[in-house]
Amino acid sequence: MVDPVYEVLARSALVSLTASLVAAAIGIPLGTWLALARIPGRGFVTAVVNTGMAVPTVVVGLFVALMLWRSGPLGELNLIYTVRGMVIAQVLLATPLITSITMAAVQLLPPELPGHLRSLGANRWQVVVRIWVEAKLPLLAAAMAGFGHAISEVGAATIVGGNIHGQTQVMTTAIVENVGRGEFGAALVYGGVLLALAFLVNGLLSSVQQRSGAWARN
Amino acid sequence: MGAELTVRDVRVARGGRQVLAVDHLDVKASEHLFVLGPNGAGKTTLLRLLSAVDRPDRGDVEVDGVPTRRLGLEERRRIGYVTQRPALLGTTVLRNLELPLRWRGLPRERRRALALAALERLQVAHLAQRPALRLSGGEQQRVNIARSLACDPDLLLLDEPAAGLDPEARAIFFTDLERALADRAVTTVQVTHRPEEALRHADRLVVLVDGAVRQVDTPEMISRMPADAAVATVMGYDNLLTARVTPDGAVLVGEWPTGLHTDDLGPGPAVVAAFANAVRIVPSGRGGLPAVVRGVSPGRGHRVVLLDARLPGERVPLVSHLGVDAPAPAPGEAVCIWFDDALSAVLR
Amino acid sequence: MRSRALLAAVAAAGVLMASGCSGGSEAASEAILATTTSTQDSGLLDELLPDFEEDTGCTMKTVAVGSGEALELGERGDADVLLVHSPDAEEEFMADGHGVSREPVMHNDFVVVGPEADPAEVGGAADAAQALTLIAESGAPFASRGDDSGTHAKELALWEEAGVEPSGDWYFETGQGMGETLTIAGQKSAYALTDRGTFLATANLEASIAFEGSDDLQNYYHAIVVDREEPAPCAEDLSTWLLEPEVQERIGDFGVEEYGEPLFVPDAESGEE
Numbered sequence: 084m085v086d087p088v089y090e091v092l093a094r095s096a097l098v099s100l101t102a103s104l105v106a107a108a109i110g111i112p113l114g115t116w117l118a119l120a121r122i123p124g125r126g127f128v129t130a131v132v133n134t135g136m137a138v139p140t141v142v143v144g145l146f147v148a149l150m151l152w153r154s155g156p157l158g159e160l161n162l163i164y165t166v167r168g169m170v171i172a173q174v175l176l177a178t179p180l181i182t183s184i185t186m187a188a189v190q191l192l193p194p195e196l197p198g199h200l201r202s203l204g205a206n207r208w209q210v211v212v213r214i215w216v217e218a219k220l221p222l223l224a225a226a227m228a229g230f231g232h233a234i235s236e237v238g239a240a241t242i243v244g245g246n247i248h249g250q251t252q253v254m255t256t257a258i259v260e261n262v263g264r265g266e267f268g269a270a271l272v273y274g275g276v277l278l279a280l281a282f283l284v285n286g287l288l289s290s291v292q293q294r295s296g297a298w299a300r301n
Numbered sequence: 302m303g304a305e306l307t308v309r310d311v312r313v314a315r316g317g318r319q320v321l322a323v324d325h326l327d328v329k330a331s332e333h334l335f336v337l338g339p340n341g342a343g344k345t346t347l348l349r350l351l352s353a354v355d356r357p358d359r360g361d362v363e364v365d366g367v368p369t370r371r372l373g374l375e376e377r378r379r380i381g382y383v384t385q386r387p388a389l390l391g392t393t394v395l396r397n398l399e400l401p402l403r404w405r406g407l408p409r410e411r412r413r414a415l416a417l418a419a420l421e422r423l424q425v426a427h428l429a430q431r432p433a434l435r436l437s438g439g440e441q442q443r444v445n446i447a448r449s450l451a452c453d454p455d456l457l458l459l460d461e462p463a464a465g466l467d468p469e470a471r472a473i474f475f476t477d478l479e480r481a482l483a484d485r486a487v488t489t490v491q492v493t494h495r496p497e498e499a500l501r502h503a504d505r506l507v508v509l510v511d512g513a514v515r516q517v518d519t520p521e522m523i524s525r526m527p528a529d530a531a532v533a534t535v536m537g538y539d540n541l542l543t544a545r546v547t548p549d550g551a552v553l554v555g556e557w558p559t560g561l562h563t564d565d566l567g568p569g570p571a572v573v574a575a576f577a578n579a580v581r582i583v584p585s586g587r588g589g590l591p592a593v594v595r596g597v598s599p600g601r602g603h604r605v606v607l608l609d610a611r612l613p614g615e616r617v618p619l620v621s622h623l624g625v626d627a628p629a630p631a632p633g634e635a636v637c638i639w640f641d642d643a644l645s646a647v648l649r
Numbered sequence: 650m651r652s653r654a655l656l657a658a659v660a661a662a663g664v665l666m667a668s669g670c671s672g673g674s675e676a677a678s679e680a681i682l683a684t685t686t687s688t689q690d691s692g693l694l695d696e697l698l699p700d701f702e703e704d705t706g707c708t709m710k711t712v713a714v715g716s717g718e719a720l721e722l723g724e725r726g727d728a729d730v731l732l733v734h735s736p737d738a739e740e741e742f743m744a745d746g747h748g749v750s751r752e753p754v755m756h757n758d759f760v761v762v763g764p765e766a767d768p769a770e771v772g773g774a775a776d777a778a779q780a781l782t783l784i785a786e787s788g789a790p791f792a793s794r795g796d797d798s799g800t801h802a803k804e805l806a807l808w809e810e811a812g813v814e815p816s817g818d819w820y821f822e823t824g825q826g827m828g829e830t831l832t833i834a835g836q837k838s839a840y841a842l843t844d845r846g847t848f849l850a851t852a853n854l855e856a857s858i859a860f861e862g863s864d865d866l867q868n869y870y871h872a873i874v875v876d877r878e879e880p881a882p883c884a885e886d887l888s889t890w891l892l893e894p895e896v897q898e899r900i901g902d903f904g905v906e907e908y909g910e911p912l913f914v915p916d917a918e919s920g921e922e
Binding site: 152153154163164241245246247248249250252256257260263264 | 792795796797821822823824825826829833835836837838855
Binding site: 193195198203205213217 | 349352353354355374377378380381382384386388390391392400401404405448449452
């Protein structure tokens, strides 16, 4: 039967946390590069990232499922209907979002900052690290937004995860299942937990934004 | 030992428009060079080339003989660059100073000592633990310079470091800066649009107008003999008049005598550049350039007299600084004008 | 739920009106229907009976019990008509002369699907219960709907029959519909119990029928009119009514709207079991 709420919650959190960490590891460097690079191809990649943000989660889910299906190109890996498969799908969902927010955050820094850091004697890597430190609060917000996006989506989780009880069932797919069975009470419990989580994440986000606002240049 | 700079055949274009063209410029070791010019003359563009942050489209900037585009990290670290807007980092003042030292691999205690010493030198040691971005503009700029000094550069580039400060603060600032630089062999290049500061502190002066070097010389020489009208304007000459040099060297404005004489220029059209205190007013009928007094107001240690010179077919506005002990002319009064030789320049 | 309750209320009103207008001649025309819980729980009777009552003026009292108990009620004369799915017992019931007539009404047809290779070798099983036992013993994965649907109930009944507790790493529940569950089973090389219709309707499945056709995969429903000393006309009427083409069509359509698949296959026209 349906897992206890806490087990599903723990799985949801684990999947989405892993996915958003991986997505941050990709999206933050990519977004930084897009914000700073002055080379051809940058506009195209930016357009791809922005399109990526607008792709419905079910389409991402479908794409990942087609890749991971046994008949698909990555079928050998046996990742369809597994937690790892879900992480892959959510990484694809969260990465464009994190990349885009990172880009905006880095572009909000003083435009002369990278040149300035170089002139202070920073090497390439020291420049990037310092830019991340300067933008740490917006970058944290980016990662949290990625987490929020991942944990609240249902389309990809259903298609790639399969809502298998005790294995790949997460909060959102549990809600869909319970609504389908007319178990509105159980659906509301999951919904409430998800709402509380969203509230927590958003609360953290806004407090982070307020702090970063207070720390902004005068 | 301060670094030596050589600029050779440098061209920079922005959006298809040439913004900087410098055929040749040398900066000697430990020299204090000022780059003077109006807004948009290309001063910051030049400074960014010298700092190795930007590269010229054509030509070379060499630091001790090495082109900036081939400068390694260690060689770049000999250059300090103080931007016009103090780009401090979102942390404490002390950490702002320590970070570049950490990049250079200095041990912790040494970093701290160097940072505190630099803050001390710019009179801002008391701000060490404050968040850098909450300081006032003047404090931030001092921290900004201290940060560059802490790294002990061989070449220090400063872009309008006193911008945004009121005149008194500027004076104190430059005195402090001069003191901070006094005991070290560092080549400095400073950008400013204020001639008085450049004249006071520079070993040599470069006047940049419309992206081109118009004159390079000592402050004394440039001030006394600006190369052209644009340089004269940059150097703070208050009055510019179209003139003519006669075969015997007399300088006439609108065929009126001016009291000026030149042997170097030869006959032909010329420009008279005169500081306000070079314009001497004498009663009408005593010869010179006829003018009408438009207004009189008190200045700092002098009177400011606004005049209209009556030239054939036009009225040219002039400004004169008059000693407070001299009798003040009345507005509307017709007067005559002579120019003081020592405070005027005749240019072609 | 609400619409069904509404329908029942309207139907009840219709019954009251009918009895009020037609006087006492048919006042006593009521009958007791003993049927299995599955027909009752599926909502099929709630859907059909009000219309039957309106068509005929009969009033049906429905007793939902297991097939065996339903037959017993008939034998004791406590029921007038039976709708049950227990073929062997039914035949015995008829042989003993307890029934006047026995007509096939409908059935549901289940199949066990699994990987082409059939790793649990269920193809040679004697019946579905044995097939499931083989699956459990081989440790091959099995995908269950786990959603309390009729098919899920059937599957659980088969596990019980097989004497296997379905739990462990090999057994997983999707909580989704039949089609999704079949897709997942296909991708995970798992076995699954499904009705034949959905299996046929699901495209791109990487699964094939591993076991089919045994009695315990079919639920054949027969309507039996009980032989009583005072036969209730309504019993005969219901048996006839259920076999009418329009009613048979409704049986075939039942559940499509709610579950996306028919729950029963009408049997009257085929006339065979």
